[in-house]
Amino acid sequence: MDCCLSYNRPAVLNSLPSTVKPVKASSFTSSSNFTFNLRLFRPLGCLVRTSNRRALIVEASAEASRSQCDYSGLNTPLQPKSPAGKFLSSVLLNDRGYFHVAVAEQLEQLVADSHEALTRMNLSLGSDEACLHRRIAGLREHECQTAVEDVMYMLIFYKFSEIRVHLVPRLSQCIYNGRLEIWPSKDWELESIHSLEVLEMIREHLTTVVGWRANSNVTDNWATTQIQRLQLCRIYAASILYGYFLKSAALRHYLELSLDEVNYDLGISTDSHSPCSELWSYGSKNIVFGQTSRIRTTSLGQLSYSQEYNREKLKGYVMGFDPETLQMCAKPKSKVAVNLIEKHSCALFADEKMGLLETGEVISTSLASLKRLVLEAIAFGSFLWDTEEYVNSVCKLAEN
Template sequence: MVNYYLKMEPHLFREAVHGQFERIVQEREAAAAAAKAKGNDAASGSDKSDLVLYRRMEEVKRSEQRATVEDLMYASVLEKFVDVGVDMLPRLENIIESPANLKALTEGIHTKEALDLVREHVRGIMGPAAVAFSNAMIKMSRLQAAQVYAASIMFGYFVRRVDKRFQLERSLGLLPQNTEEAVARLERLFSQAENVDAAEDPDSAPSSPSSESSSSAGPADIPSGGPLGGSGVSQAEATGDFQSLGAEKAKKKSALREYVEAFDQETMLEMTRVVSAEGAALVEAQTSALFGDLKSLQRQMQEAVGTDANSMEELMERVQSAVNSGAVESVTITVGTQRRAVLEAVAFGTFLRDVETHVDTEYALLTPPSGDGGSGGGGGQGARKGGSPLAGV
């Protein structure tokens, strides 16, 4: 039903989703009240077999509700792609080219600080292909492509979590003082004070316009004879030497990267895990929708390459041989399509975290992953509006 609203009446989509979530909340509240009454009946000596049957029925009902929550969350993620004007990739079946608005997949989603980390991720996960021409062809196993996509979803999820936490701590003034920034701030203050003193000195000689222009023009602003000469841009920009610019910027780490690097091991592990069973299920479901059943692809790869490789180099050689011989399913795509797929996956993880936070804060319907404690998904009225242990960053 909500998919109909998303495609045909998008202005009613959020209202429809809200109604579905509210219905599940009411069902769980009613079930909790009924379970309490059943417990009282059991304590009074009524037939315990009825209580066992009732609990089994509730487990089935809870499983159905969880599946509905996952469907609603997935539809909400799709809506966010619609909002930024990007159609998601279909199942990858040797797509030659799949153009997309990469700007919408980057600047339209991430903060400036987070965008720096996303660029690093794309360069790191694509390897040498990151600097290849967009129409260059790449052939890889479906399992490898699926692993890259899933890892990028998890990266986007992680970036959104740490960026939200970073922005919150910065707004509250809780971030540790950066030594370089503090020194630069003091130098600016001293410089401003000296300029004020010089301006107020009646004996100081006014500088001539020619001296001002000659002193303000550095080597990077000298006209080069081209159309950009004397325009105030740097020499690297004027000559198109963007690699030099990138190298200059790479020398200084972004504030968000420094923030992440300051995490201890426990904090890093906490920030990299998916905080709900529904979220983890959607990561696997989205990856499988594009590349096929992951468990089947893993079995296929293990049968083709074996488990006795002595080194990573030997393992990768076996994988490449299996791809070339057709022993495993493969996909042939362009570099541009792979780049788009990676950015889409990062965006999916980012949107998933946003939706997950909203659902848990407003409805408290999420389930902690297996092995976690907590009472997420209790659905009681008292647990709503931020009361769930899963809420927040």
């Protein structure tokens, strides 16, 4: 049963890279030989308004201009619109222990309602009521799309709350006199969900996109820096995709290592007729990526060439990806996930009153606040991967 089968509007993330491309001089890069090309980010249509006027920047000291973002309640950039989303937000605030049960019930109900509408449409084919039931099924599909997005968003919010981190509300609520400061930073909590190998790659990403350095002092971290709001929006959206990519790549790495270790511990060779022998003969990369791999084995009692190769760190493993594998890991699997990235980014960076983003608007901030936003985006991408897997197991999502 497909839920949220189709979208009537064009591809939602034209401003986001759909694949990971080789390093070019025009891209922000990392030493891992892959990059998210910022030039691929065309203006987000829901946000951008061209303006020739210069943005006025009001300089102020850090203490005088620091504003406290409002983290009370469910003050997220996106607000649930569907009955399912509103119900889950209420459960989150009033009965957290019931939350996962409520999510499962809402997803099951969405599947049942959508299935009922499609069944009625199919039964009415050729009758005078066929047109009516077709319209009803279309409306149910649209409602299902909105509801599933809200459910996934609430699941992501719940994951943030488990590590005691609130999503940053609309930036307009955190900017005072043209200065953006996000406090408390919650850097430790946002880093705690990642392995050491993933953290190493995240820190390189931070250096590349915002210029953060691990050995920088407090004065440097809180010194005033300036950035266009649209550019910051692009960095945030790209970092969500990067977090999604890292989660996918790390799990594939772990699975491949596990397959190698199982075969070695069982003493399985290519001559064996055990159920695992056929898998081994094609190589574990073929199992994980659906591709033919060049893996040769040695005699029993010795580590194979593939095992020695795969025991390297995640960074080296990722550097060995071919373009198809990079795209497979980096591209969100469902349209709902893609739509959620755009909507969340739009809601976070848009002006709260006008709903638009001036292309030339410049804000003053600090490396510490930029780091906080990037770490949140990467965590959002990681949680999105988990949430997408769970929801897809209950309610089949339309592929991206």
